[in-house]
Amino acid sequence: MPDVDLKPSGVQTRIHFSLLSRRAAFLLDRKWPWLLVAFAVVFLVWTVTFDIRRPMWNDEILTFYVSQQPTLSGVWKALMTGADQQPPAFYLVIRAFTA
Numbered sequence: 854m855p856d857v858d859l860k861p862s863g864v865q866t867r868i869h870f871s872l873l874s875r876r877a878a879f880l881l882d883r884k885w886p887w888l889l890v891a892f893a894v895v896f897l898v899w900t901v902t903f904d905i906r907r908p909m910w911n912d913e914i915l916t917f918y919v920s921q922q923p924t925l926s927g928v929w930k931a932l933m934t935g936a937d938q939q940p941p942a943f944y945l946v947i948r949a950f951t952a
Contacts, residue, residue, distance in 0.1 A: 912937070920947040 881888070909917075916939070919931045928944050 916944070916947060920944045920951060 915937050919928055919937065922928045922931055925945075928948070929941065932939075932941060932944070
């Protein structure tokens with residue numbers, strides 16, 4: 854900040870930061886939707902690049918396998934093996950979102 858004058862009274866410094874904060878508040882007030890979109894895009898890109906490198910865990914693979922059974926009786930038979938402790942309604946929700 855080259856234009857900050859650090860005089861003993863500090864008047865110039867307070868004026869500069871006051872103008873800076875008003876300008877920042879004005880820009881934030883007008884640009885917040887774009888900042889939100891930019892944050893979401895950066896977060897999405899970061900998450901996707903992280904998830905591509907990470908293999909699926911056993912519970913995710915089991916959830917995918919059970920929810921992809923062709924019938925609800927197939928889901929029930931897969932759950933009766935005792936491999937997973939999730940309630941059957943969980944797999945109905947997963948089937949609805951992945952169908």
